[in-house]
Amino acid sequence: MSTPKDLEPLAIDGGRPVRIESLPIGPHGIADVAEEEIAAVTKVLRRRKIFRYLDRTEEEGLSEAAQLEKAFCEFTGCRYGIGTTGGTTALIAGLVGIGVGVGDEVIIPGYTYIATPSACLVVGAIPVIAEIDESLTIDPQDIRRKITPQTKAIIPVDMIGLPCKMDEIMAVAREHDLLVLEDVAQACGGGYKGRALGSIGNAGCFSLQHYKLVTSGEGGMIVTNDQQTYYRAACRHDSAMCFWDTRMDFKPFAGENFRMCDLRGALGLVQFGRLQGILAQTRKVKQRILAQIRDLPIVRPCPINDEPGDCGISIVLTTGSAERSLEVSQALNAEGIANGTKHNAGFPDRHIYCYWDYVMDKHSHDPSGWPWTSPLYEGSVEYARDMCPRTLDILDRAISIGITQRFTESDADDVARAIRKVALGLNAKAS
Numbered sequence: 001m002s003t004p005k006d007l008e009p010l011a012i013d014g015g016r017p018v019r020i021e022s023l024p025i026g027p028h029g030i031a032d033v034a035e036e037e038i039a040a041v042t043k044v045l046r047r048r049k050i051f052r053y054l055d056r057t058e059e060e061g062l063s064e065a066a067q068l069e070k071a072f073c074e075f076t077g078c079r080y081g082i083g084t085t086g087g088t089t090a091l092i093a094g095l096v097g098i099g100v101g102v103g104d105e106v107i108i109p110g111y112t113y114i115a116t117p118s119a120c121l122v123v124g125a126i127p128v129i130a131e132i133d134e135s136l137t138i139d140p141q142d143i144r145r146k147i148t149p150q151t152k153a154i155i156p157v158d159m160i161g162l163p164c165k166m167d168e169i170m171a172v173a174r175e176h177d178l179l180v181l182e183d184v185a186q187a188c189g190g191g192y193k194g195r196a197l198g199s200i201g202n203a204g205c206f207s208l209q210h211y212k213l214v215t216s217g218e219g220g221m222i223v224t225n226d227q228q229t230y231y232r233a234a235c236r237h238d239s240a241m242c243f244w245d246t247r248m249d250f251k252p253f254a255g256e257n258f259r260m261c262d263l264r265g266a267l268g269l270v271q272f273g274r275l276q277g278i279l280a281q282t283r284k285v286k287q288r289i290l291a292q293i294r295d296l297p298i299v300r301p302c303p304i305n306d307e308p309g310d311c312g313i314s315i316v317l318t319t320g321s322a323e324r325s326l327e328v329s330q331a332l333n334a335e336g337i338a339n340g341t342k343h344n345a346g347f348p349d350r351h352i353y354c355y356w357d358y359v360m361d362k363h364s365h366d367p368s369g370w371p372w373t374s375p376l377y378e379g380s381v382e383y384a385r386d387m388c389p390r391t392l393d394i395l396d397r398a399i400s401i402g403i404t405q406r407f408t409e410s411d412a413d414d415v416a417r418a419i420r421k422v423a424l425g426l427n428a429k430a431s
């Protein structure tokens, strides 16, 4: 079959690619680092006070880590914020905060970074893996199917800036008396029905690592409205916290030092100030692309659970089969549009459950096999690399194109033009 005359020949068939120059992809916040970040970090160094609980003069003001916590509280509308050393440590302290511990099962999606199950295991809980749906986020119906008498909590994860179905998830949680810890590592600044992601469940955990929307180098944040959750998480993130912060009315327990220092606080604070500008641009670009590709054969955009709340950092397309998606992906790459299918058999992407080797193998740091073998665990979770076929099928078919705040309108139009060209061209070849 050949491409009809009125359609441009596809680059994959030797036609002229839509773009020669690479799209401005890559990380977000770190790419915008400028004098403000350098000045803020330098100021902390010059002050020679990096530890956040040192006394400050009036002129020195509030610790930068504390200011960043305040900024997250203001944005999310939560009463309490705890800066941490990373998103994983935020999840660990967050799980302890909400009261998850040894023997509890926690339902997580099969598509999330390995840090999510890892945090569960670190606190002695058992990750139970649920399917995602076409929105690439956890399927609330499958959460229901995975509930057992051991289930204590759910971790919805807003992957690549895409909000989860929070209404349905919260409804399941209410019905079954479960806790919800939001993993917002990849969707800082995102929302759902007008509420900030991270503020809807019992607590929310963010990552401020290099690749995230905004960064503090490494770093994370926990937000919550519940005082006991705050005290417990604070204690786990710093077992001496109650001695530094004498207002804490709480009987402490052992923790680890996941404390944020003021160097990270200073960098994160300037970056956080850039967040709304970054999101405004990524969302505008995504809407511009979506508006041009809604009526195509072969490919369609994946459903988005809350379009205004989506961070806009990726366009995700889907087709009817893995083979078709691979074909579209290769044709788009040939047009100069960097993209990839979300799951490529054989490539061990640690964002997909079947490549979480130590989870699949139940391999623990402890020779006893804790926590799976703990006498406190009364469940019988089993894992297999093909246990969530729907997740693998959806990720096989999902084609994703990254968007950054550096995309211009013309970049957006090139992406849309390439998608149209490929969809129409492949459709013509097939008919």
Ligand SMILES: Cc1ncc(COP(=O)(O)O)c(C=O)c1O
Binding pocket: 085, 086, 087, 088, 089, 112, 113, 115, 116, 157, 183, 185, 186, 207, 208, 209, 218, 219, 220
């Ligand atoms: C969904 C998700 N959760 C948790 C984390 C862990 O964050 P960090 O790398 O800051 O520990 C990440 C980081 O990539 C992530 O993508």
